[in-house]
Amino acid sequence: MxxxxxxxxxxxxxxxxxxxxxxxxxxxxxxxxxxxxAFYDAVTPRAEEAMTYxxxxxxxxxxxxxxNLLHLLYSMIEVSFPVEVWHQPRVPxxxxxxxxxxxxxxx
Amino acid sequence: MSPRYxxxxxxxxxxxxxxxxxxxxxxxxxxxxxxxRERDAIFKRAWLNVGRVEQLPRGGSYFTRExxxxxxxxxxxxxxDDEVRAFHNVCRHRGNKLVWNESPxxxxxxxxxxxxxxxHAWRYDLEGNCTFVQQEDEFFDLDKADYGLTxxxxxxxxxxxxxxxxxxxxxxxxEFLGPMITALEGYPFDRLTSRFGYRTEVRANWKLFMxxxxxxxxxxxxxxxxxxxKYAAAAREAxxxxxxYAVEGPHRLVSTxxxxxxxMDPSSLKPMEVLTRGGLFxxxxxxxxxxxxxxxxxxxxxxxxxxxxxxxxxxxxLIWGQGWYxxxxxxxTSYNTHIFEGSVYFSPATNVRERIAQExxxxxxxxxxxxxxxxxxxxxxxxxxxxxxxxxxxxQEVLLRHLHKVVGDWVDQHAGAPA
Numbered sequence: 001m002x003x004x005x006x007x008x009x010x011x012x013x014x015x016x017x018x019x020x021x022x023x024x025x026x027x028x029x030x031x032x033x034x035x036x037x038a039f040y041d042a043v044t045p046r047a048e049e050a051m052t053y054x055x056x057x058x059x060x061x062x063x064x065x066x067x068n069l070l071h072l073l074y075s076m077i078e079v080s081f082p083v084e085v086w087h088q089p090r091v092p093x094x095x096x097x098x099x100x101x102x103x104x105x106x107x
Numbered sequence: 108m109s110p111r112y113x114x115x116x117x118x119x120x121x122x123x124x125x126x127x128x129x130x131x132x133x134x135x136x137x138x139x140x141x142x143x144r145e146r147d148a149i150f151k152r153a154w155l156n157v158g159r160v161e162q163l164p165r166g167g168s169y170f171t172r173e174x175x176x177x178x179x180x181x182x183x184x185x186x187x188d189d190e191v192r193a194f195h196n197v198c199r200h201r202g203n204k205l206v207w208n209e210s211p212x213x214x215x216x217x218x219x220x221x222x223x224x225x226x227h228a229w230r231y232d233l234e235g236n237c238t239f240v241q242q243e244d245e246f247f248d249l250d251k252a253d254y255g256l257t258x259x260x261x262x263x264x265x266x267x268x269x270x271x272x273x274x275x276x277x278x279x280x281x282e283f284l285g286p287m288i289t290a291l292e293g294y295p296f297d298r299l300t301s302r303f304g305y306r307t308e309v310r311a312n313w314k315l316f317m318x319x320x321x322x323x324x325x326x327x328x329x330x331x332x333x334x335x336x337k338y339a340a341a342a343r344e345a346x347x348x349x350x351x352y353a354v355e356g357p358h359r360l361v362s363t364x365x366x367x368x369x370x371m372d373p374s375s376l377k378p379m380e381v382l383t384r385g386g387l388f389x390x391x392x393x394x395x396x397x398x399x400x401x402x403x404x405x406x407x408x409x410x411x412x413x414x415x416x417x418x419x420x421x422x423x424x425l426i427w428g429q430g431w432y433x434x435x436x437x438x439x440t441s442y443n444t445h446i447f448e449g450s451v452y453f454s455p456a457t458n459v460r461e462r463i464a465q466e467x468x469x470x471x472x473x474x475x476x477x478x479x480x481x482x483x484x485x486x487x488x489x490x491x492x493x494x495x496x497x498x499x500x501x502x503q504e505v506l507l508r509h510l511h512k513v514v515g516d517w518v519d520q521h522a523g524a525p526a
Contacts, residue, residue, distance in 0.1 A: 021303075021470070047382055054459040070459065077467050080379035081474050091474055097481040099449070099473050103304040105456070105465075 001068045003053065009046060009072060012039050016075035017068040021101040024071075024078040029089050036079040036089070043076045059107070067107050112350040112364075120352045120505045126512060130497035135514055136312035137491045142442035145514065148521030149420050150176045153357075154262070154269040154276070154283045156422045156436065157183060161266070161300050162216065163191060167233060170216035171196055171206050175440040177272050181259060182206045182222070186233040193261035193270045194235050198224040199254040205231070222256075231256050264289075266296050287355040288418060290402025291426075298396070299431060299452040303469035306448045309480050311487035313421060313437040313445040314510060319479050320425075320435060321417060321506040323349055323363060351406030352505055357419030357513045359506045365410035365428050384460070385467030387475060388412070389429035392464065394454040396430050404428075417506065419513060430454065433472065443487055449476055 001013040015031070016039060018024045028036065050069055057066055082089050091097075115123035122128065135141050157172050169184035180196040182205065198205045203226040208215040221238065222231045230239035235256035243249065260271040262280040269280050281289055309316055351362040365388075380386040403426055404411045415425045423435035436448040451469045456462035489495075500508050 044378070044382065051460055051463060057459075059456055059458055059462060070462075073463060074466050077379060077383060077463070077470050080377070081470070084377050084379060085474075091477040091481075094477045094481045095484065097307060097309070097477055097484070099305040099307045099477055099480070101304065101473075102306050103302055103450075104469075105301045105303070105462070107462075 001065060002072070003065045003069060005053065006046065006050065006069060009043060009069075012042060013068060013072060015039075017071045018075060019071060021074070021078070021104055024075050025101070027075070028078055028082060031089075033082060033088060037083050040076065040079050040083040043072060047073060047076060062107060070107055111348050114502075119502045121500075121502050121508060124352075124354045124505065124509060126505065126508050130499045131508060131511060132496055133312075133315070133490045133498065133511075134496070135511055135518075136314050136487070137443065137493070139442045141518070142312075142439065144518045144521070145439075146176055146178075148518045149514065150439070151272045152277060152517075152521075153420050154271045154278075154280050155420075156267050156269050156418070156434075157181070157193070158268045159266050159296075160185075160191065160263060160268060161302070163268075165218070167218045167220055168216075169206065169219065169233075171214050173212065173214055174438065175446075176438060179272075180204060180207075181270065182256075183261070183268060183270070184233050188234075191261060191263055191268055192233075192235060193259040193268075194256035195259065197257065198226065198229055199237060199256065200224065200227055200229045200240075205256070229254075265292055265294070284418065285356045285358060287353060287360065287402065287405070288358055288416060290405070291400055291416070291424070292402070293400035294403060294426065294432075295396050296432070296452075299454050301453045301455040301465065303451040303465075303472075304448065305450070305473055305476070306446060307480060308440070308444060309447050309483055310444050311483040312443055313439045314514065315486055315490075316437055316445065316447055316480070316483050317417065317421070317423070317435075317510055318504075318507040319483055320415065320423065321359070321361065321510065322504045323361075324501065324503040348503060350408050353405060354506075354509050357517070359417045359509050360405070360414060361506055362404060362406050362408050362414045363412035364408050365412035379467060383463050383467035385464035385471070387468070387471045389427050389431045389468045390453070390461065390464035391429075392461070393430040396454075417510070431468070443491065447476075447480065449473075 001017055002010055015027060018027060050073055054062065054066055054070055062070065086092055114120065117123045158170060162170050163185040166185055166187040166189060169182055171180055171182045173180050181193050182196045183191065183193045185191050196205050203224055204211050205222050205224055206215065221233065228241050229237065232238050235258060237251040237254040240246065240249065240251060260276050262269050264280055264284060349361050349363050353360040384391040404414060411428045413425055413427045415423060417423050421437040425433040431453045434450045438446040440446060449472065451472055453465045456465055
């Protein structure tokens with residue numbers, strides 16, 4: 001799913017290359033904190049290189065594998081809150097509260 | 108500890124605005140009967156923002172809004188003449204909801220040349236005229252001209268689409284907004300079109316959530332874990348004060364001073380903020396928006412963080428010094444529930460790094476708002492219990508006092524209100 005030079009991230013792509021914030025947030029709540037940490041630890045050291053790679057294309061003309069890589073970076077941002085701050089998937093004390101994304105820029 | 112920012116000559120912002128300084132009651136937030144009075148006295152009279160023109164890119168573009176507070180659904184549409192109009196979303200024949208998809212209680216949007224009722228195929232053009240009646244000859248003296256869609260007053264200001272449900276509005280939209288808000292004219296809202304929108308139903312009265320975003324006294328406490336330890340400790344020590352407040356008619360403003368996060372010690376930043384160059388205050392690399400209108404940062408705060416304009420009754424425009432803005436809408440659905448919508452607007456990203464910084468900023472906003480929302484449900488539960496009736500407010504909470512006072516005044520002064 002990803003450009004060849006990011007083959008090491010391929011095992012995470014099926015779970016985390018997700019098109020919408022709603023899907024990324026749902027995955028965050030469904031997988032455990034350990035799995036999120038493993039993803040975070042794998043992707044953050046490659047993020048700078050991934051952004052440099054993606055910069056070679058106009059944002060609205062990204063090839064499909066590049067879009068998948070960009071979505072992986074969005075998921076990295078999504079899991080950074082549980083991993084860096086909360087140490088649990090949900091925002092603490094947020095009870096049943098949820099914020100549903102209803103519009104976002106593409107890609 | 109003396110205040111870090113000067114107070115007005117009266118000694119406090121609260122007294123400066125002529126507001127009472129005693130404890131307040133939230134009886135206006137726990138009462139079904141008061142909510143019914145608010146609907147008539149406020150929501151059916153005021154101009155309400157229902158969207159932006161970018162949601163209606165060309166003639167034939169439309170969207171629907173479910174407005175429980177008005178007990179209606181509306182359809183907002185751009186005509187072929189480019190004018191934006193709003194109609195009650197009801198077919199004039201048998202009262203069926205005219206525009207909906209799959210499930211009638213859900214909002215929808217799209218593009219069409221005309222509206223066709225799903226029930227008996229009556230048709231209406233984009234200007235609301237009834238253009239086709241199935242088997243018209245079967246009716247009795249029916250003149251289609253008498254059966255156009257029912258209009259709401261609809262006006263656009265700076266790309267924001269407002270409706271007014273009153274038969275005759277008491278003010279034009281610009282009169283209603285007043286000079287403090289119209290001084291924002293010229294802000295590049297039309298260039299900040301990259302939108303992230305979030306929605307949730309909050310089990311609290313709409314005013315209690317407006318209160319939450321009207322003061323920053325809560326920030327060092329409620330959001331302390333969001334900030335790295337060193338920064339959080341410094342914030343707790345100092346508390347929080349906003350440098351500038353303004354009140355004009357039913358509307359209000361608080362401005363904050365700025366913090367240059369990217370110049371802070373790295374231990375005061377989250378690793379993901381450093382990696383993405385974005386965060387709560389927005390993307391670190393600021394777009395060039397040119398000179399801003401005089402209505403922005405009217406208190407001339409330097410450094411300047413943000414302006415939070417609360418437009419009566421239920422709409423907030425929050426302009427960040429970093430060159431982006433947020434809107435909040437609080438749509439009541441009952442006396443103790445409302446739908447909250449938060450939208451983040453950026454200049455469209457021109458490259459992947461800008462887009463990543465925007466994603467980080469939008470997701471950070473969502474994380475903060477989730478904390479705020481749940482605190483509110485806990486507040487509603489206990490205020491509703493009724494065992495405590497008087498609550499003190501400090502000078503940093505002056506805008507809450509103003510909101511509840513204006514709401515009370517509108518309800519009391521509305522014609523037909525019980526004495």
